[in-house]
Amino acid sequence: MVALKIRKVGNSLGLVLPKEVINRLRTGEGEDVFLIEGPNNTYRLTPFDPVFEQKMEKAEEIMSRYRNTLHVLAK
Helix, strand or coil: CCCCCEEEECCEEEECCCHHHHHHHCCCCCCCCEEEECHHHCEEEECCCHHHHHHHHHHHHHHHHCHHHHHHHCC
16 A cells, blocks of 8 residues: 655645556556546546547457458458
8 A cells, every 4th residue: 555645736636656656557757547436435546548448348349240351351
């Protein structure tokens, strides 16, 4: 567990993530991270866009369903 302190940044509030957390998230300055609300008032911080992930799952489902058609079209 890592304790974070809320700090004033301009007119907003922000969190500073320690270097170890940044390394574990495999992210860096200027990159997006996503705070996802979970069950029982929990949150998860991730560098992966959950909306993009859902779209990719749907695309993979479509490609799997029409694999033969896509193979013919690729020729």
